[in-house]
Amino acid sequence: MRSDMAVETQAKSVAEETVLTLTVAEQACGISVLSVRDVLGPQALTRIPLAPSEVAGSLNLRGRIVTAIDLRRRLGLPPAGEGMRPMSIVVEQGGELYSLLADQVGDVIPMPTDSILPNPPTLDAHWQALSRGVHRQEENLIVMLDVDRVLALG
16 A cells, blocks of 8 residues: 555656746746756846846855846846846756846746646747746746756857
8 A cells, every 4th residue: 555655656746847936027937946046036246248148247146156147138028127126046057057037036836747738839939949838827828948948048
């Protein structure tokens, strides 16, 4: 009996993903919590000369330099309104830390992996290139961002 429960628990954990929700220009997005190292409030950024426009600057996180990526620019959106201060979602790739700047950070939610659907053809090309699919939650469509694609600035 115990082995049946273990198999059921393992199957449930495989069939579900935990997602951090965030908002970019009033659009709900999500990224896997396995990618997230830290969530920070608004931070002071230092501009990086000659960096691509998506790079908003760098910040200092406990003595480490973190490159900040503006999700609005990365997704081809206009800049945030005056006075809006983005939240930082710190992720790691290749031993380097990056901060994804989002308008708001929401909840951490469980999401069945089979509920993530392919991108609809009507989704903007910038979003399609950086998304691994969408999830419908009640009235909202959550665009599931692929962190590796977001950080591929080339």
